[in-house]
Amino acid sequence: MHNKKSNPEESKAKLLLEQTEAIAKTGSWELDLTTQELYWSDGVFLILEYVPQSFKVSFEFGMSVIHPDDREAALQEMNEAINQNKEYSIKKRFVTKNGTIKHILSSGKLLKDKDDQPYKIIGVFQDITDFVKTTEKLHTVKSRLEVISSTIDGILWEADANTFEFTYVSKQVEKILGYTPNEWLEERNFWQNKIHPDDLDFALNFCHSETLKGRDHVFEYRMLKKDGQYIWLQDRVSVISSNNKPKTLSGLLIDITNEKNILKNLEEEKNLNKEIIEKLPNVIFIFDENRKFLLWNEKLLQLSGYTHEEMKKLKPIDFFDKKNEEELIAHTQFVEKVGYGEIETEFLTKSKKTKPMLFISSTFYYKGMKCFYGIGIDLTQRNSLLEKQKKLNKSIEDIIQFAPESLVVLTKKLEIFKENNAFDELIKSYASKLNYTNEELKAQILNQINPTKDNKKTLTLHIKRKSES
DSSP states (O other): OHHHHHHHHHHHHHHHHHHHHHHHTEEEEEEETTTOBEEEOHHHHHHTTOOTTSSOOBHHHHHHTBOTTTHHHHHHHHHHHHHHTOOEEEEEEEEOTTSOEEEEEEEEEEEEOTTSOEEEEEEEEEEOHHHHHHHHHHHHHHHHHHHHHHHSSSEEEEEETTTOOEEEEOTHHHHHTSOOHHHHHHSTTHHHHHBOHHHHHHHHHHHHHHHHTTOOEEEEEEEEOTTSOEEEEEEEEEEEEETTEEEEEEEEEEEOHHHHHHHHHHHHHHHHHHHHHHHOSSEEEEEETTOOEEEEOHHHHHHHOOOHHHHTTOOGGGGSOGGGHHHHHHHHHHHHHHSEEEEEEEEEOTTSOEEEEEEEEEEEEETTEEEEEEEEEEOHHHHHHHHHHHHHHHHHHHHHHTSOTTOOEEOTTOOEEEOOHHHHHHHHHHHHHTTOOHHHHHHHHHHTOOTTSOOOSOOOOOOOOOOOO
């Protein structure tokens, strides 16, 4: 009666064991050290892709399913377990019925009789093929990551988002900062300790603030190299969150020292250029293709009467009278097409006064956008001088035209300053009387004007009659 009740229980236990082995991909084994008999559970047969208990297993067969390259090590491990009374544990490969290679974790325990003599080893095989393949993939990924990180001109890193404790730093750190990854990872607060004191508070506060908000961020600071010099780094940080809470930070550190030096030099050059532009006597301006002013000097403000703030809202056409609008638009279009142009026009100030100006314009490209560079020259003084010269010339012309026929106007050096129609008539009248051609008589007169003589208020010319041939 007892046996009938126990059989169902044993069946349940056996079924449970089979299911457990199948799920866990395990199988148990026993080796009798006296008889060399080997026993496999159903799980071992399934791992090796055989029908469970379809044949009796021998020690020789048990050794034959081990991969040839692993047999010697497996046998040596077993002998050491028996002779040295230690735990049996080894990773090896099985070759299945269908030739598939499976990675096995084999562990066992040595059993002894009452006389303390070993008589049996019992153990478990566990199929760890999936784990090994996953590990190999991870190793491959990690190797690829190291290759990639070594080709990137920057330091890849990972850190805990809450403690800022770094968990990974790529090998490029040695090239850029001189430290090894281990030196970085092993020193507590390495990152904080190497940031320039003037940048430390900003770097910590900004990174902490952006991390709490879960926002990716970019910031710049100086960091100490192993050789004692500071360099500028740009830190590009990605925040990885879990359940809406920042968990991990990953980033890329790039050396931007050269860029910083270039920007510094450009800023110094810009300041120098600005100083030069401000000291130029003429108006200087730049506007874009949308006719928005990008740059102007103080001379333009002085001439126009506008302020810097007002200039930001103005366009070039606002400085000219409506009557000149078509002419100016045509001029601008010409410059835009040809690249250079000049125009004289009336410049309109804020107080609606006009000034004569010469504008010289050219085009250039800035950040892919066509811009206009111009110089404005105030012609007020020039026009005033021209007007005075015009009046002077008119006065001289009047004097000459109404002067006696013998009048010739000379400079202090006795050079011909102006020959009027009366002088030409004088030549024509006397040339024939003196037996000269017009040109011969004119030459006679000019030859007698000697620039090397002392300056005189009057000069007497002696022209002899040319003898007839």
